[in-house]
Amino acid sequence: MLDGGSMITKERVNILMVDDQPAKLLSYEAILGELDENLIKATSGREALEFLLKSDVAVVLMDVSMPEIDGFELASMIRQHPRFHRTAIIFISAVHLTDLDRLRGYERGAVDYISVPVIPELLRAKVSVFAELHRKAQQLRALNRELEQRVVERTQELGNKAEALELLNSQLNRKNEQLDAILQTAPDIIFSSRGDGSRDFLSAHFFEYTGASAELSLGFGWIDFVHPDDRSDIMSHWEKCLQSREIYEAEYRIRGQAGEYRWFRARAIPIRAQNGEIVRWYGTCSDIHDSKLLEQSIRENSTTLEKVVEERTEALRHLSSRLMRMQDEERRRIARELHDSLGQELAAAKMTVDGITKQSSSQLKDQSAQEASGSIDRALQQVRTMSHLLHPPLLDEVGLVSALRWYLEGMTKRSGIETTLEVQPSSFPRLPPQFETAIFRIVQEALTNVFRHSQASHSQVRLLRNENNVVVEIRDDGKGLAEDTTKFRPGTVGIGIGGMRQRVEEFGGELRLTNANPGAVVEVIIPVEEQARDRVLATA
Structure with a gap:
């Protein structure tokens, strides 16, 4: 009930239903009929836009898939009009929508999705909520107009409030006395500064700690009690805040009566005049010495x-x-x-x-x-x-490539898995014995895993040497690896893969596992530049 006896009554709002299939529109009309709202049907996006330009609409219920203009395009057109920025749009879709489709809809202004088959109670409840929100918004605008009128009327009464202002001034004086008591008993140093940054007030705690007088401390005199190593930084930061008008925060050491220094954290906020100019600063300075020492101790212990x-x-x-x-x-x-x-x-x-x-x-x-x-x-x-x-004796006698060729021939005969070797460059150079042994063992373990687990019929070993690295790739056409194994998640990596990975890391290299669809790829990259080679030989 409003003053003056006016009653807020329910006014019907327009609900626009858009679908290129009249049968669906009839079913939506039957479901939403109980809401007692104005139900408008449109069989195309163009027809819906024509109605929207002429009338106010609370909720738009539309199909995603429509000819000419689909639901996404229509929603985008509706949102472009300033009058419909807050109009609720609900999509109804008979096809499965991906998360990207839903995101696309929300970006174009949709507030909800409903999938087919439509649950009547759910559709009715959602539309009812948005219709009621629209109705409340209309009522709120009417109330705002009435309140504005009341403000005008009440403003005229302010001339009769002089006595009330005198009472308020008296109360304010009492509040100031209470504030003074708080300032005197607060454990922190409380200060205020003029617009230029010079301090015109310091609470009693500052004088008790430093033993200084007000004459020596106000203005910029308090700087003399700051540790010499901190003065330049805090003054530079203070001047920066005066220019940028940002909140001032700093940590510095202040000298006590006995000459000892303790850490304090200062924080001050600016007070602005109506024109935006800073007229005062109010702040506090808290003792953080004990926590600072603890922080330093933790940092040293961590190092x-x-x-x-x-x-x-x-x-x-x-x-x-x-x-x-x-x-x-x-x-x-x-x-x-x-x-x-x-x-x-x-x-x-x-x-x-x-x-x-x-x-x-x-x-x-x-x-x-x-x-x-x-x-x-x-x-x-x-x-x-x-x-x-x-x-293999070949590994020591003639090198890695010959040893791998011998091993792959035997692997093909023993396992029935056709295995080939590709070497680049064709005149592959000899490597330090530790490198060659490690690479041979990695290929041996990888092919053993292919034989035991992959169910492959073909496998390939590629050995490449470039300026900085040796790259070994073992590929098969089997069933592939579990996703967790390719990411080396704990509990999914066996002894074989774990051993390969450790061998590679000993030489500063990297082991990668990927699925090739079909099959899997084991890729080993080992640096062979001079620094890496010296590191490996130094551990030999």
């Missing part, structure tokens, strides 16, 4: 801790490098043992058994001797294969 962590990390890196070298040396030793001892003894046994055939014996003895000889041949082949796998 020390970071240094310890770096030292421990470097020690672990060297230890890991040493363990990997020892592992390679052990493999070399096992390879020599298998080849020189077990291989020689099996060869001798073979010659002994072969000698049986030269003696006069039965056919059965000959057959047994031949079978024994064949078994020993196979054992010798297995020993040689095992020896080469542990550490």
